[in-house]
Every structure is written in structure tokens, then in C-alpha cells.
Amino acid sequence: MTETVAASAEAPEAEAPHADSPRSTGGRARPLARLRPFAGPLVLVAMVAYFTFLYGDRYFSKVNLVNNVLGSVAFVAIVAAGQTVVMVVGEFDLSVSGLAALASVSTGVLVATTTVNGDPAQPTNVALAVGLGLLIGLAGGVCNGLLVSRVGILAFIATLATSLVFANFASYRVDGRPVYNLVERHFVEVARGQVAGIPNRVLIAFGIAAVIWFVLDRTPLGRRMYAVGGNPTAARYSGINVKNVKLIAFAVCGVTAAAGGILQSANNATANLTAPNPWMLQSIAAVFLGMAMFRNGLPNLPGTLLGVVMLRVLENGLNYSDINSYIQSVILGLAILLAVVPLAISRLREAR
Secondary structure: OHHHHHHHHHOOOOOOOOOOOHHHHOOOOOHHHHHHHHHHHHHHHHHHHHHHHHHHHHOOOHHHHHHHHHHHHHHHHHHHHHHHHHHHOOOOOOOHHHHHHHHHHHHHHHHOOEOOOOOEOOOOOHHHHHHHHHHHHHHHHHHHHHHHHHHOOOHHHHHHHHHHHHHHHHHHHOOOOOEOOOOOHHHHHHHHOEEOOEEHHHHHHHHHHHHHHHHHHHOHHHHHHHHHHHOHHHHHHOOOOHHHHHHHHHHHHHHHHHHHHHHHHHHHOOEOOOOOOOHHHHHHHHHHHHHHHOHHHOOOHHHHHHHHHHHHHHHHHHHHOOOOHHHHHHHHHHHHHHHHHHHHHHHHHHHO
């Protein structure tokens, strides 16, 4: 009996056939289902081609596409990778922006050459400062995980509350002001340096995403996470510790939120309280876009990263168009709806 339970805990990947799989249609996959994995990349290529047609070399250049698009998307990609893990287990984290701000300013205060009031300061060792920032992210993620998995508070309420705690404590920490003069060479070069013409921040984001993808897709822990997100009750009966799995997911999300905040402060040489504010909505939107494009509605890292890049390419192109920033937000919101509506319709059809 014990062996049976252990085996089922290690291998819950025997999933029911998806609605768009060949097995669910009598051996014939629907044409739209076959095209789904290519839809996202094709839309991305079409957007780049469209903006290139409009703006030529100004748009299609290394400075714009690599530095402005990929370089700026790296921070959101890191946060969205952690958000993907939480959404895999069936939850979501609204506190990533506040936690990123707290980790960012906490690290910045230690690295800055002047205090918030402008007085000279002796910077702390960069590795120690970054490590402390990441530990703050881990502690915040564990706190969220305990509130959701052990106390039983809904993730929406728990992470909304902790978001306010993290953001306001960060503001209190620096008296509501940005932390300037983060000019320590080793700290700044972590984000601004390049390898073969590719910014370090892009390589760091790719490395973090690759590790998370490997864990989700190639390890027993990843399979347990998908099992918990698919059916927590069945996962519990199969021997999976659902509470611990959710706790791990929130802890990972906390660390990635902190990493994104610290990396952005290194790139800007400034720890700004408001810079991470859009990341919560952007990270969740990216995961939903990825769900709509891949795996029949399951959160997944490739889809999330593609969603992050698509949102940034669209935003970048709209900036070239000199469209009012409020109208840009309307267009971005409509674009997300258009991408997610087909997924919602397909799920309604499956439920009938």
C-alpha cells in the first residue's frame, strides 16, 4: 500500500487527454489545436514586422529590440517566472510589486554611497547586500505561503494584505524617497554589463527562467505542483503534501520578485519605490497569455516568457506611435482580452 501511494505521488503526470489532443477527438486533432503553439510566435513576428514597416531602422535596431525591449523586459520576466510557479499550484500572488520594492530599497540602502538625506555613507559589501535582499524576498514569500497553505486565507486576500505591508514598510524604510547613488561598480555591472552584446540582465532573466522551467517540466516537484494545481484533493489522496508544495511555490515567487527589484535598481543605479508597481498586473497578464497560447490553458514558462515579450513589443511600438499613455493602457488591456477570450470559450465548451 505504501509503495502504491509513493508511486502515485511521484508520477501524477498521467493526465486526462486535453480537449485539443488527438486522443480526445477520436485520433484527429482539430486544425486550430494544431496551430495553437505557433499562434503566439506568429503574432510576435507580425507585430515586429508591422512596427518595422511603420518606423524602419528606428524600430528594427539592436538598440531598440535588444536594449529597449529585451533589456527592459528582463525584470518583468523574472517576476513573471515566479508568478507562473504560484499559478501552477492554482494560486496567484498580488504582493510581488510590494515585495520587489522592499527588497530593492533594502539592498539599495546598503549599497548607496549616500544616505536618503544626502549624507555620506560607507557602502556594504555588494554580495552581502544582494543576499540580504533575496532573503527578504524569501521571507516574504514564505509568509505568503504560510498564510495561504497553513492558515487557510484565500490567496487574493492574503497577498493583497501583505502587498500593502511590504510596500508601506519599504516607503517607511526610506521615508518615501528613492535611494540614489547606487554606483558601486560591481553592483551596477551585474545589470549593465554585456556578454557578446547581450545585456547581463537578459542573461540573468533567461537563466532564472531556465531553472524554473527545468523544475516544473523535468522534476518530480514540478509534477507535484501541476497535480496540486489540477486537483488538490486528488493530489492529497495520492500522497502529495499539498501545503508544502504551495509553500514552496510562494517562496520561489518571493525570491524572484526580490531578484527583479534588485536587478532593476542595479540597472538604474537607483532604488525607486514606484518602479515595480506595474509588475503584479504585467506578470499575471503574461501568465494568462502563455496559458492561452500553450498547453490548453496550463501555466507554463515558455508561454509566460512569450507573453512578457509580446506585451513589451506592443508597448514599445505604441510608444513610437506617440499614442497617449492612457490610450496605450486601453489597447494593452484589449489585447490581453482578445488573447484570453478564446481560452475561456474553449473551457466553456469543454464544461458542457
